[in-house]
Amino acid sequence: MSEKRASYDILRPQTLLYPPARLVVPCNPSEQMPAPSSYPKFTVTTPGGVEIDVPFGTRYGELLKREEYPAHADGLPPLAVKVNGAIQPLARRVDINCTLEPVYGDSKHGADVYRKSLSYIVPIAARRVFPGRRMIISHSLGHCYFFYFEDKVALTTEQTESLRNEVKAIVAEDTPIDCKKISQPEAQAYFKKHGMLQTLELLQQTNNSLSYLPQYEPGVCGCTRCAWDYGLGYCNGECVHGEGCYHVPGPTNTTCGCATCGWTDSHHNECTGDCQNVNICRQISQNSPCLCSSQNCLYDYAQQKCSGKCPVGQMCVQRGPETCFCERY
Structure with missing residues (x-):
C-alpha cells in the first residue's frame, strides 16, 4: 500500500x-x-419547557434520570422517548436540539414498543430453548399475541416455563436492539436462508434498495x-x-x-x-x-x-x- x-x-x-x-x-x-476542553452541546427541552444543555453523544435514557424529568406517578420505567415527536430508543444519542418526552407502557406508543419488542425477543428465546423449531407470531388476541410452532406441536407446561425463563434472561441482559442497514439482495438472502418466506415475499414487493435488519446479538x-x-x-x-x-x-x-x-x-x-x-x-x-x-x-x-x-x-x-x-x- x-x-x-x-x-x-x-x-x-x-x-x-x-x-x-x-x-x-x-x-x-x-x-x-489530548482530551478536549469541552464537547459540542445541544439544547434538550422537557415537556414542561425546561431547557437542558447536554454534550453531544449523551444517551436519551440517561437524560430521563435527571431531576428535570420526574418519575412516573405509578413508578413505570420509560420504554422509549419522543424526540421532536418521533419515537426513538433510549439508547440513541443526542445529536440535535430537540424536545424530549419519555414514553411509558401505559400509553399507546409505549404499548406498541412493548409488544413489538416482545415479539422480537420471544422467537430469539424459542430458538435457544427449542433449536430446530420455528415459532410463528400470529394474530393479536386482546392485549396479547397468539403464537405457535410451525410443526404444530403444542408446548408442555414445563416447556412453556423454560421459554418464559429464557425470555426473562434475555431481558436481564439488557442488550439494546439496533438495526443494521443492508442491501435488498442481502436482506432477501437472509430471510430465504432462515425460512422467513412471508417476509421475503413482502420484501420483494418493495422498491427500496436498502433494508433494515434488527440485531440483538451483541458483537464486536x-x-x-x-x-x-x-x-x-x-x-x-x-x-x-x-x-x-x-x-x-x-x-x-x-x-x-x-x-x-x-x-x-x-x-x-x-x-x-x-x-x-x-x-x-x-x-x-x-x-x-x-x-x-x-x-x-x-x-x-x-x-x-x-x-x-x-x-x-x-x-x-x-x-x-x-x-x-x-x-x-
Whole structure:
C-alpha cells in the first residue's frame, strides 16, 4: 500500500480527506490525542419547557434520570422517548436540539414498543430453548399475541416455563436492539436462508434498495469506523456499528475497544487480556488499547510495524507505523 494512501485522514466516519493531510494517530488514551476542553452541546427541552444543555453523544435514557424529568406517578420505567415527536430508543444519542418526552407502557406508543419488542425477543428465546423449531407470531388476541410452532406441536407446561425463563434472561441482559442497514439482495438472502418466506415475499414487493435488519446479538466492532473526530480531537462516543462497539465517551481515558474483551481502561486503566473474540481482537499489552481490527490484518505487533499488505485491499487504510486500522465503507 502506497505512502499516499497511508496519509489519508478521517474527519468524519465515511469521509476521506485526500493529501495534503495529517498522519492519523490511533484512537486511544495517550498524550498524542489530548482530551478536549469541552464537547459540542445541544439544547434538550422537557415537556414542561425546561431547557437542558447536554454534550453531544449523551444517551436519551440517561437524560430521563435527571431531576428535570420526574418519575412516573405509578413508578413505570420509560420504554422509549419522543424526540421532536418521533419515537426513538433510549439508547440513541443526542445529536440535535430537540424536545424530549419519555414514553411509558401505559400509553399507546409505549404499548406498541412493548409488544413489538416482545415479539422480537420471544422467537430469539424459542430458538435457544427449542433449536430446530420455528415459532410463528400470529394474530393479536386482546392485549396479547397468539403464537405457535410451525410443526404444530403444542408446548408442555414445563416447556412453556423454560421459554418464559429464557425470555426473562434475555431481558436481564439488557442488550439494546439496533438495526443494521443492508442491501435488498442481502436482506432477501437472509430471510430465504432462515425460512422467513412471508417476509421475503413482502420484501420483494418493495422498491427500496436498502433494508433494515434488527440485531440483538451483541458483537464486536471489527474496524475503526467509530466517531473519533480526528479534526476536532475527541471521541463523541457514537459508533456506526451500534452497540457492538464498546465506546467510552468522555474527556479522559477515551478508548475504542470491543464489547466483550477485558479492556477496562475507564475503571482500572489496564487490559486483562481475556478477550472472548481472539480471532479478531488484538490485545497488545497491559496499559495499551485493545484494538479491534480485521482478522486478516497483517500488522506485526512483535516488530511494531505494518506490512502494508492487507488482504482486504481497498477497504483497508494503513495508517503509518503506529497501528493498522481496517476501515470498512
